[in-house]
Amino acid sequence: MAGKMLNSENLTHGFSPELLADVLSLSKSSVESRIKKGELTPNPNTNLIPLEQVSHHLEVKSLLASSWEDEIKIKPKRTYNLLELFAGGGGLALGMEEAGFNSVLLNELDKHACDTLKHNRPEWNVVQGDISTIDFTDLNKDVDIVTGGFPCQAFSYAGKSLGLEDTRGTLFFEMARAIKEVKPKVFMAENVKALLKHDNGRTLEVIKGVIDELGYILVEPKVLKAIFYKVPQKRERLILVGIRKDLADKGASFKWPSPYNKILSLKDAFYKGELYDTDVPLSQGQLYPTRKKEIMEHVPQGGYWRDLPDNLQREYMKASYFLGGGKTGMARRLSMSEPSLTLTTAPAQKQTERCHPTETRPLQSREYARIQTFPDSWEFIGPLSAVYKQIGNAVPVNMAAAIGRSLIRLLNDLEA
Known part of the structure; x- marks a missing residue:
């Protein structure tokens, strides 16, 4: 209740x-x-x-x-068609599918990510290629919502009026062009939290101006934390939701998803329980070189380089030992009793180490996927580095589903 x-x-x-x-x-x-x-x-x-x-x-x-238990019962009043841009390895698309959306087209540039999408959902219309070469006008009668996470790029401000055309050459421009051509009822864009302050906030101001120019009311952007949405990971994403002005006038408003009623930890990702029916299966993963493993053995759960003996700190950190700053990602071992740190595109990068809590090795690919709440049935295609990249860049599936249900509720209200 x-x-x-x-x-x-x-x-x-x-x-x-x-x-x-x-x-x-x-x-x-x-x-x-x-x-x-x-x-x-x-x-x-x-x-x-x-x-x-x-x-x-x-x-x-x-x-x-929490009203999570009520919100998971939200179902679409009719079929709502979705166009997804920058689809990656499928985290957002899977969450939207779980919420009840019907994907009519997914675009992604990366070949391995497209292979993953096609392998797991042969029925999806996956279009691999540069978004700038795709004409979306044929979809403008069929699509209710456009979603995607456009990479954040700087805009050039010199002598510009800062409209849509001034963002040409950026991937935001391509998402805006798709929205202009398709005219969906609603769009949802996600991005890194840093977009809020990018270029002293000017980048977001340009984006807001373009959204207004496209004919959409922007819901006040919000940073959502994955830990609140049944995801065992400290990941944050900036969410932008826009409603077409002719529909926004009808009084329907977007309500942000309710948090889950507890915070899950790495233990929930790796062992049978609330998230998964089985313990995490073995999978491919990177290994440490011998000396690095010997040093990492000394780092306790939840610890990092400062927890090493001084002689090992100096050996591991080299010149960085004498520099300021916490550098808390270096020689970092995760803790089984806490959510994971935000996953990166590689688990053994020196600046953003993600060592297994109880074994001295980087996280394996299936462990990575579970931290992002992918189902075990979702198989990633490509070499190991491409698999880590697809998983590390994804929107956590459970968080995407929670946002998706809020978007379904909005479209249901607009229908009414």
Whole structure:
């Protein structure tokens, strides 16, 4: 029931300082500072901060008042057709399918990603190629919604009026052109959180101006955290939703998805339970060189290079040892009891290490996929580096499905 607090183990027992920091968008050090000041008092037996000490925060309130169970019942009133751009390895498309959308065309440049889409969904109309060469006008009677994650590129501002034509040459321009040609009722674009502040906010201002010029009302953009949507990963995405002006005038409004009633951890991804019916299967994965493995053996769960003995810190970090900054991604081992750090396109990059919590190796491809909530039946095609890239760039499937259900609800309201 909406508003009913479900018996979510990691809520009723409290929050670890790390998890509370993630939920409240704070640094771990700021939570630790509040503990030192006595503003927060962890339970001495569990080291968890009791729920009653943080239940006044909006983020915690939203978890406790979750209407997720109601929202998963949202179904389309009729078939809603979807055009997806920059489809990648299928995370967003899978989530949209789960929500109830019917994909009529998916475009992607990368050959391996297209092979993945075609392999798993032979019935999908997957068009491989440069988006700038595709004419979308034939779809303008058939498509209800356009979705996609356009790569964020800088625009040139010198002497420009900053309309649609001024973004030509960027991939945002190509998505805007598709929207102009198709005239969907609604569009949804996703991007990195950094787009909010890109070029001191000017890039987003240009995008807002172009959306208005295209004839759409933009819902105030919002950064969604994957950990709130049944995803065991600390990933954040900026979501842009636009409603065609002639329909927005009818009074239907977009409502953001409700969070799930608990925060899932890496344990939920790797073992049978709430997310999966089986433990994670073995799969292909990278391995560490011998000396790197010997050093990484000394890093505890949730730890990083500063947890190494000083002589190993110096050996591993080399010149970086003397530089400022935390460099918390280096020699980083994940923790089984927390959500994963944001996955990158390669699990053994030195700046963004993603070492398995209990084994000294990078995450395997199927572990990667589970952290992104792909079903085990979804097979990735291509060499290992291409597989990691497809998974690392994806929108988490469960998060995409939650957004998709909110978009279905909006289209249902517009129908009514």
